[in-house]
Amino acid sequence: MAFGRRKKDRDSGTGGTAGQGDEQGISGEVAAAPADGVQSGGESEADSGTVSKVDFEGDFEGPFDIEDFDNPDEALQARLDLGSVLVPMPPGGQIQVELNQQGVPSAIWVVTPNGRFTIAAYAAPKSPGLWREVASELAEALRNDNASVSIEDGPWGREVVGTGAGVVRFVGVDGYRWMVRCVVNGAPHTIAALAAEARTALADSVVRRGDTPMPVRTPLPVQLPEELAEQLRAAAAQQAQQAQQAQQAMLAAQQAMFAQQQQFAQQQLAQQQLAQQRLAQQRLAQQQLQQEQAREQAQAQVPEQPEPPGERRAAEGSAMQQLRGTGG
Structure with missing residues (x-):
């Protein structure tokens, strides 16, 4: 349900569609239900083959242009301000932010129990027809990825559906x-319940195009609300701190491992030196034993020398003399 009083509500008493009745001359076929065989932007059934009808309920007035509101601030009521697009949140919905390599939000998903969807705005010509081209390219890209592709007729015209491991559905609306x-x-x-949630959100979304000239198909800038941006910065800081702590823990573990390796190497060196010392001592003891045994063997082989005769007679004469001296 749209919030805020819009200019077309004041003028005609009814809600406007994307570009319907616009003073710049945009036709109303973009948001109105297409006629048989014709989709938004003039796309015919022959462009993409058989088109099946989507069952949907509700009034799909939007998406709206911010210029449709008497007071642009009223467009912020019950909508999430993402800069170029204001999106109403479904009950129980949560936000999931995708960042590019520079850390800038590239896509903001609305997550529900049924899945997720994202709504983004792009620069386009003043006249409708860009979605017709984009839908054809998306279908071709899905076929090239070996997905099963079907075209369905939704509230705003063609919806491209690709089926593989999961289901992806593209819904587009042309505006001014x-x-x-x-x-x-x-x-x-x-996917059916999720698509209904996405269509309801899309129908009540508001586009803030701005006046800056941009090449066709340029994504309009996405900006997070300050509260979400602060949460994202806090989460990024926490992740950076955790990464730093993990890096420090890894460095400490590497240093501890290096110290253990050094200690083990020193122990190994000490054991090797001790073993070498013991081996040297054993060799020295063995050499000393061999030398001692060699000396003993040499001494055992030396013959006993007899006493000289003169020395024995001298000894005997001396004894007789002593005896004679004793007898006299």
């Missing part, structure tokens, strides 16, 4: 100098 694309991504058994 902008095009909105909604990407719905979920499981086969929840």
